[in-house]
Amino acid sequence: MSRSKFERVPIAEQDPKVRATNFDEVCLGYTEEEAIEEAKRCIQCKHHPCIAGCPVDIDIPRFIHHIAEGEFEEAAHVLAEYTALPAVCGRVCPQEDQCEVVCVRGIRGDAVAIGKLERFAADWAKANNVELGKTKEKNGFKVAVIGSGPAGVTCAGELAKEGYEVTIFEALHEPGGVLVYGIPEFRLPTDEVVMHEIGNLKKLGVKIETNVVVGKTITVDELLNDEGFHAVFIGSGAGLPIFMGIPGENLNGVFSANEYLTRNNLMKAFRDDHDTPIKAGDKVAVIGGGNVAMDAARTALRLGAETWIVYRRTEKELPARVEEVHHAMAEGIKFEFLTSPVEVLGNEDGWVRAIRCQRMELGEPDESGRRRPLPIEGSEFEFDVDTVIMALGTSPNPLIPSTTEGLDVNKWQCIVADEKGQTSKEGVFAGGDVVTGSATVILAMGAGKEAAAGIDKYIKEKYGEKSLA
Amino acid sequence: MYKIVRKRALASNIFEADVLAPRVAHSAQPGQFVIIVPDETGERIPLTICDYDKEEGTVNIVIQRMGCSTKKIDGLEEGDYLKDFVGPLGRPSDFVNEDIEELKKKKILFIAGGVGTAPVYPQAKWLHERGVGVDIILGAQTKDLVILEDKLGSVAENLYVCTDDGSYGFHGMVTNMLEELVSNRGKHYDLAISIGPMIMMKFVALMTEKLGIKTVVSLNPIMVDGTGMCGACRVTVGNETKFACVDGPEFDGHLVDFDEALRRQTQYKPEESKVDERFQEECRAEGGAE
Numbered sequence: 001m002s003r004s005k006f007e008r009v010p011i012a013e014q015d016p017k018v019r020a021t022n023f024d025e026v027c028l029g030y031t032e033e034e035a036i037e038e039a040k041r042c043i044q045c046k047h048h049p050c051i052a053g054c055p056v057d058i059d060i061p062r063f064i065h066h067i068a069e070g071e072f073e074e075a076a077h078v079l080a081e082y083t084a085l086p087a088v089c090g091r092v093c094p095q096e097d098q099c100e101v102v103c104v105r106g107i108r109g110d111a112v113a114i115g116k117l118e119r120f121a122a123d124w125a126k127a128n129n130v131e132l133g134k135t136k137e138k139n140g141f142k143v144a145v146i147g148s149g150p151a152g153v154t155c156a157g158e159l160a161k162e163g164y165e166v167t168i169f170e171a172l173h174e175p176g177g178v179l180v181y182g183i184p185e186f187r188l189p190t191d192e193v194v195m196h197e198i199g200n201l202k203k204l205g206v207k208i209e210t211n212v213v214v215g216k217t218i219t220v221d222e223l224l225n226d227e228g229f230h231a232v233f234i235g236s237g238a239g240l241p242i243f244m245g246i247p248g249e250n251l252n253g254v255f256s257a258n259e260y261l262t263r264n265n266l267m268k269a270f271r272d273d274h275d276t277p278i279k280a281g282d283k284v285a286v287i288g289g290g291n292v293a294m295d296a297a298r299t300a301l302r303l304g305a306e307t308w309i310v311y312r313r314t315e316k317e318l319p320a321r322v323e324e325v326h327h328a329m330a331e332g333i334k335f336e337f338l339t340s341p342v343e344v345l346g347n348e349d350g351w352v353r354a355i356r357c358q359r360m361e362l363g364e365p366d367e368s369g370r371r372r373p374l375p376i377e378g379s380e381f382e383f384d385v386d387t388v389i390m391a392l393g394t395s396p397n398p399l400i401p402s403t404t405e406g407l408d409v410n411k412w413q414c415i416v417a418d419e420k421g422q423t424s425k426e427g428v429f430a431g432g433d434v435v436t437g438s439a440t441v442i443l444a445m446g447a448g449k450e451a452a453a454g455i456d457k458y459i460k461e462k463y464g465e466k467s468l469a
Numbered sequence: 470m471y472k473i474v475r476k477r478a479l480a481s482n483i484f485e486a487d488v489l490a491p492r493v494a495h496s497a498q499p500g501q502f503v504i505i506v507p508d509e510t511g512e513r514i515p516l517t518i519c520d521y522d523k524e525e526g527t528v529n530i531v532i533q534r535m536g537c538s539t540k541k542i543d544g545l546e547e548g549d550y551l552k553d554f555v556g557p558l559g560r561p562s563d564f565v566n567e568d569i570e571e572l573k574k575k576k577i578l579f580i581a582g583g584v585g586t587a588p589v590y591p592q593a594k595w596l597h598e599r600g601v602g603v604d605i606i607l608g609a610q611t612k613d614l615v616i617l618e619d620k621l622g623s624v625a626e627n628l629y630v631c632t633d634d635g636s637y638g639f640h641g642m643v644t645n646m647l648e649e650l651v652s653n654r655g656k657h658y659d660l661a662i663s664i665g666p667m668i669m670m671k672f673v674a675l676m677t678e679k680l681g682i683k684t685v686v687s688l689n690p691i692m693v694d695g696t697g698m699c700g701a702c703r704v705t706v707g708n709e710t711k712f713a714c715v716d717g718p719e720f721d722g723h724l725v726d727f728d729e730a731l732r733r734q735t736q737y738k739p740e741e742s743k744v745d746e747r748f749q750e751e752c753r754a755e756g757g758a759e
Contacts (some may be wrong), residue, residue: 028609075672131677171555171694171696172694173506173513173552173553173555179700183695210494211553212555213555213556213558214560215697216496216556216557216696217492217493217496217556217557218492218495218496221527239696239697240697240698241700243700243701243710246624249703249708249710250703250704250705250729250733250736251734252733253736254737255701257700258698258699258700258703259693259699259700262693262694262698262699263693267512267513267693268510272747273510274510274512275510275511275512275537275538275744275748276512276513276693277512277737277740277743277744278740279737279740307558318742349734350729379538385580395694397697397698399543399696399697399715421679458590
């Protein structure tokens with residue numbers, strides 16, 4: 001073996017030129033041999049800082065040890081103890097800020113590729129039909145989970161394993177939440193990865209009812225009072241798109257990233273045999289610098305557009321994962337840093353013809369610790385594009401709080417909940433983006449897991465340890 | 470899957486269906502809408518609720534055959550299933566939360582055009598059942614396209630039918646009929662509620678503004694999710710951007726920027742035509758009815 005142990009085993013990816021024209025997954029994953037080699041780089045250190053870095057406390061050294069020994073099935077079982085979505089997390093978690101950033105290997109050389117190994121173990125289990133579902137005897141208590149994104153799915157999985165009867169209510173026609181409508185196929189394949197993990201959840205006995213918009217189709221109070229649920233978990237996410245509030249934003253050709261991505265991902269507009277239309281655009285400006293902005297830009301590129309990311313700070317401040325930024329750049333996305341739109345300009349038919357932008361410079365750090373962008377006077381210029389995609393973040397949907405008696409929200413419309421997910425209303429728990437505002441998949445999963453423990457404690461305290469079954 | 474329990478033609482290109490969707494029927498109120506996905510490859514189509522039977526658990530929808538999606542739904546028969554049916558979405562009509570005695574003092578006029586005639590029915594019926602009398606103007610291009618005349622007649626104090634070509638009822642558009650009623654027949658109205666094509670609602674709003682009648686319109690912009698997530702349905706109302714799906718679909722007709730709304734409705738026209746062409750080819754290839 002010629003590779004130094006300080007270097008990570010490289011992982012196969014689709015060639016950037018090829019993948020820029022398709023929606024197949026970019027990263028191809030480790031082979032068994034590569035996974036074993038990478039797993040052996042883990043020194044199984046005694047203080048395992050990686051576990052504390054993981055929002056769902058996965059026993060990382062233990063699953064990696066199994067991979068190093070070639071015991072892939074055991075590795076998958078270790079993961080299943082802690083997470084309902086290992087194949088998802090292995091792909092989209094920001095490991096570089098969580099488990100890998102504290103890896104002892106990283107002090108000298110590359111951190112162990114924990115995320116890639118997690119993905120490997122999960123994919124191996126799927127390919128080899130490993131049965132992961134182990135649940136306690138049914139206890140007869142019913143819990144309703146609202147939303148089938150990362151928070152809801154995790155909460156549901158944890159409770160099902162404890163013997164609860166869990167029903168997930170999903171507003172859209174497919175389960176998965178942001179994993180399906182938001183994150184594109186080339187990063188997270190829907191059918192092979194997300195639906196497989198949701199299938200595992202169903203094997204735990206979780207029921208999923210799609211097409212139920214809680215707050216409209218049924219209310220939280222009806223779930224508790226009329227449908228016999230002993231507790232409700234709200235994991236409805238942060239789905240409302242934020243716009244800039246600049247002139248011209250309602251011109252034809254201005255879309256929220258949510259709309260653009262939902263048309264392409266959930267509705268599969270990129271496929272010729274699907275009916276939902278999408279305006280790919282010829283020259284597309286994506287406004288924003290987060291993961292959603294990267295996803296929207298890389299989607300536009302794959303649909304054939306020349307694509308720019310327009311971001312008001314510099315490359316260093318981009319909130320997106322470094323891996324995704326590198327992927328985007330390799331694929332040919334262009335970046336306009338230190339640039340902010342002030343107006344969208346239209347042609348006589350009301351379609352976008354350009355954005356008027358101003359150049360920025362970085363001033364003193366703001367509350368977020370990042371240097372505040374300040375406009376440079378007299379720097380305005382027109383940037384010719386025909387499509388603008390706003391990827392400025394999202395906020396929670398007020399639909400549930402506004403229809404639930406006694407459920408408090410803060411000034412950002414986020415539901416107020418403590419660390420165990422308990423809200424201001426008895427029997428109602430919440431977690432994930434609906435509580436924190438838009439964040440990451442894994443933080444939502446962590447919150448779903450905490451809330452499951454909170455719900456378990458609440459029900460056992462209220463009804464005693466006895467089972468209803 | 471949602472079963473079509475009854476289906477019936479209302480005109481040559483308009484049909485109605487009762488769909489078994491107990492949760493939707495249970496919560497439905499006048500003014501709200503549903504989203505339908507016909508099949509695996511279908512798009513999400515917003516449709517205003519035209520009636521509901523809470524006991525039977527059915528929701529009535531009325532559809533005009535236009536593009537691929539509406540043709541797909543028309544291709545289904547009684548006993549067939551729609552893949553998805555979600556709702557009720559949007560806010561109910563404002564009058565649902567108003568004091569009935571106050572409503573009884575008002576003269577309310579519905580102005581319905583084309584396939585928009587159908588969603589007027591649950592509103593007029595709701596008011597009629599609570600003893601609030603309403604008048605209705607029902608407009609269509611021509612006699613064959615006049616739909617639900619008996620149904621609307623049964624819940625209206627006065628039903629005025631008009632056709633653009635004069636083949637039935639009053640000769641003229643709904644705006645002509647409205648002007649005729651107010652200016653020549655001495656009618657007085659406190660509130661107009663208009664549902665129909667965007668262009669019709671625009672001209673109704675212009676006319677009622679002239680006549681000094683407060684006006685509510687029910688907008689039908691492009692939508693994807695219908696729950697506030699995509700923002701495709703952005704509409705400017707009184708210089709503020711609203712999402713028709715969650716803030717509407719009903720708005721003050723005198724504050725809506727109709728020119729913007731009309732323009733935004735055309736955003737996907739070329740793409741939609743392409744999908745429709747492909748669908749027709751597929752139907753031909755399968756020897757289907759299309």
